[in-house]
Amino acid sequence: MPTPDLAVIGGGQLARMMQQPAIALGLRIRLLAEAPGVSAAQVVPDHVVGDYTDLDTLRAVVADAPVVTFDHEHVPSEHLQALQAEGHACRPGPHALLYAQDKAQMRVRLAELGAPCPRNAPISSVADLEAFGFPAVLKTTRGGYDGKGVWVVRSAADADEAFAADRPLLAEELVDFRRELSALVARSPSGEVRSYPVVESRQVGGVCAEVVAPAPGLDADLAASAKALAEQIATELDVTGILAVELFETTDGRLLVNELAMRPHNTGHWSIDGAETSQFENHLRGVLDLPLGCTHARAPWAVMVNVLGGSVDDLEAQRAVVLAAEPDVKVHLYGKAVKAGRKVGHVTAYGDDLDDVLARARRAAQLFTSGVDS
Secondary structure, three states, rough: OOOOOEEOOOOOOOHHHHHHHHHHHOOOOEEOOOOOOOOHHHOOOEEEEEOOHHHHHHHHHHHOOOOEEEEEOOOOHHHHHHHHOOOOOOOOHHHHHHHHHHHHHHHHHHHHHHOOOOEEEEEOHHHHHHHHHHEEEEEOOOOOOOOOOEEEOOOOOHHHHHOOOOOOOEEEOOOOEEEEEEEEEEEEOOEEEOOOOOEEEEEOOOOOEEEEOOOOOOHHHHHHHHHHHHHHHHOOOOOOOEEEEEEEEOOOEEEEEEEOOOOOOOOHHHHHHHEEEOHHHHHHHHHHHOOOOOOEEOEEEEEEEEEEEOOOOOHHHHHHHHHHHHOOOEEEEEEOOOOOOEEEEEEEEOOOOHHHHHHHHHHHHHHHHOOEEE
């Protein structure tokens, strides 16, 4: 294989969706995949199957790759520091990724920056939790995602499962919020920053179900504040590539930082079809220190709906049914086996009328999930 321009660690759908803009830009990716046939390995010819927690495996994959980036944030920091010491530019670097890997460290650092956050505290016992107060949200400080490792507790008895996990925990106040927002920015090592429109993220069971871009009815000043906050965090933490700042819009009109993700993010998938430059292309541009692309929306509204595993087993066969029903909806399948509730793809619609765009995207996703045109 030719010498790669960059190595991507992790073989999920995020790495898969990096490949298309890489082809267009003439970039060569080498991939470290967790297993044969995973989502990205199906479309990236230059891939190695191995364990991202093994330093020797990482060294073999990135050997002739000047830049390393990620499909996920779970590579051990000490391994990334070793790769950097050996001359590989890890983007984002371990000094930044720490705050996406460890929620307790994230809260401390955001407080130092003056970023608005829910009241929070690390806890290690029921006594700590009772002192913090109820209701509360308990989170494992590392490893949780899509509602996993998160518990809403209204009494000490509700916390049994969280403590049984035997992992460090963070308690946060249960925020009275109107909705969840996401502010996405791209940043390059030379300091160029571009912001995408602030979007509304709608969750079902702790999993992102759909995203509306831009967030409907969002006050212009609040949208500007969300963008400024995301740009500040990206700059102060020295994030390179894409940073997603997930936010609560509270019922009294404030913004609170919920989570950080330092990679392309589900709330930015709409940008593949709905923005001038997708988050995946800007992530590649950012980590390679190329000029960033325009982040403006192509249409007044774009809606992304996740396709979750349901009763339809053969998504490829169902594709024709969906495209016949909604020929203008953009379909993205991840090459994954269908499992209940698993993200196996997404669909995007855009246009001038939000109700119409929502209806088309939801109909297409429903046909993939249940096969029934509701």
